[in-house]
């Protein structure tokens with residue numbers, strides 16, 4: 001009898017263990033458990049996200065504009081997937097970023113979103129001056145030398161470049177706008193369960209989704225992936241201007257997609273990691289004109305004219 005139990009146990013134990021999975025909702029796998037359950041790196045000293053304090057951001061004139069390659073191409077966005085922890089859109093080969101004070105050309109692999117619970121409970125990962133936004137979009141990029149492998153790129157302290165865009169509600173009561181976000185959000189109804197994936201058409205481009213954001217104004221700091229294994233391999237760019245979408249589109253995310261593969265499983269809400277310690281890290285940004293003119297005034301009109309020409 002004991003032998004039989006042992007044999008059954010030996011046969012069944014391996015299938016009884018499911019893949020260890022990190023999560024946001026359950027205290028057995030949420031972000032407080034990541035350092036002990038998934039990777040010690042999650043308790044490292046350059047973790048993300050962080051609270052950005054704009055008055056402490058250091059001006060740095062090398063933070064120039066980016067070169068976005070194929071961001072206007074409407075054939076690069078193909079599928080949208082419910083991963084059980086986010087909604088992710090994979091990008092075709094050929095989408096890239098460079099310049100913007102990055103050391104290399106990076107391949108844009110995918111973008112995904114973080115959110116709270118509709119427009120009322122904000123769920124961006126980064127905060128600025130204590131402000132958490134309703135949602136945050138992350139475009140994940142890896143140095144071309146790593147051939148689109150996130151795992152390979154995560155062994156290099158600047159192997160990954162992440163672009164963060166805050167999303168907030170448009171003023172007023174407009175619905176279903178802008179059109180590109182309406183198209184994207186309309187597919188949520190097709191991926192209500194985890195692991196569901198559908199193709200997107202009519203085609204939309206990344207530029208369509210980022211419309212209205214001046215991409216030459218941003219914060220820069222060195223951090224990590226905000227999900228396990230939290231690799232400290234990320235050059236973060238957090239844009240100052242927000243993407244504005246109508247309230248109904250923001251609300252769709254927290255009311256449509258589920259974290260599991262049963263319609264009875266919980267809705268996907270509050271899918272963001274808590275703020276991490278900055279540990280003395282410096283956030284840089286473009287030098288401000290007001291600061292230059294303040295210096296200019298104290299130096300006199302000739303100096304002011306000189307400063308303005310240089311800004």
Ligand SMILES: *[C@@H]1O[C@H](CO)[C@@H](O)[C@H](O)[C@H]1NC(C)=O
Nearest residue numbers: 033034035036037040043044
């Ligand atoms: C994380 O690091 C802090 C201080 O560095 C330490 O007190 C804590 O025990 C660590 N937690 C884990 C789970 O390793």
Ligand SMILES: *[C@@H]1O[C@H](CO)[C@@H](O)[C@H](O)[C@H]1NC(C)=O
Nearest residue numbers: 058060061062063101220284
């Ligand atoms: C300015 O930014 C560039 C690019 O990130 C960096 O290499 C340089 O060290 C920064 N300069 C200062 C003074 O922080």
Ligand SMILES: *[C@@H]1O[C@H](CO)[C@@H](O)[C@H](O)[C@H]1NC(C)=O
Nearest residue numbers: 067068069096097098099105
């Ligand atoms: C932008 O990047 C592409 C390759 O990704 C390159 O061919 C092009 O010359 C770059 N343009 C500028 C203005 O740097």
Ligand SMILES: *[C@@H]1O[C@H](CO)[C@@H](O)[C@H](O)[C@H]1NC(C)=O
Nearest residue numbers: 076078079090091092093199
């Ligand atoms: C989209 O999904 C199809 C079918 O699973 C797959 O063949 C294709 O590679 C996916 N496209 C991207 C850009 O991941």
Ligand SMILES: *[C@@H]1O[C@H](CO)[C@@H](O)[C@H](O)[C@H]1NC(C)=O
Nearest residue numbers: 116117118120121254269270
């Ligand atoms: C999200 O908000 C809805 C009402 O707007 C509420 O019923 C629900 O319990 C909230 N979910 C969580 C996880 O707080």
Ligand SMILES: *[C@@H]1O[C@H](CO)[C@@H](O)[C@H](O)[C@H]1NC(C)=O
Nearest residue numbers: 051053054055056128129130
């Ligand atoms: C930002 O830094 C300034 C200067 O240290 C401080 O007075 C202010 O309270 C900080 N703001 C936040 C939101 O932490």
Ligand SMILES: *[C@@H]1O[C@H](CO)[C@@H](O)[C@H](O)[C@H]1NC(C)=O
Nearest residue numbers: 093144145146147148149152
């Ligand atoms: C890059 O990855 C592709 C597909 O994953 C593979 O076919 C190709 O051989 C790889 N190239 C290099 C240089 O590793």
Ligand SMILES: *[C@@H]1O[C@H](CO)[C@@H](O)[C@H](O)[C@H]1NC(C)=O
Nearest residue numbers: 041150151152154155229231
């Ligand atoms: C996890 O972290 C280790 C150590 O930095 C790294 O070698 C590995 O590639 C990472 N794995 C993934 C999937 O990011």
Ligand SMILES: *[C@@H]1O[C@H](CO)[C@@H](O)[C@H](O)[C@H]1NC(C)=O
Nearest residue numbers: 169170171172173174175247
């Ligand atoms: C939005 O709708 C509410 C309720 O219907 C209304 O009270 C409010 O005036 C509207 N605001 C605008 C800017 O149209």
Ligand SMILES: *[C@@H]1O[C@H](CO)[C@@H](O)[C@H](O)[C@H]1NC(C)=O
Nearest residue numbers: 186187189190198199200201
């Ligand atoms: C998404 O769902 C709608 C409504 O059920 C359906 O008409 C449409 O064909 C679906 N689209 C895809 C790409 O599966």
Ligand SMILES: *[C@@H]1O[C@H](CO)[C@@H](O)[C@H](O)[C@H]1NC(C)=O
Nearest residue numbers: 213214215216217286289311
């Ligand atoms: C974007 O911001 C930069 C820096 O403030 C400014 O020079 C430029 O004109 C702005 N571009 C647009 C399209 O507003």
Ligand SMILES: *[C@@H]1O[C@H](CO)[C@@H](O)[C@H](O)[C@H]1NC(C)=O
Nearest residue numbers: 018193194195259260261262
């Ligand atoms: C649903 O999820 C469970 C556990 O997460 C898994 O064992 C099962 O295979 C999944 N079913 C389908 C149809 O994907």
Ligand SMILES: [Zn+2]
Nearest residue numbers: 112114138226
């Ligand atoms: Zn993210």
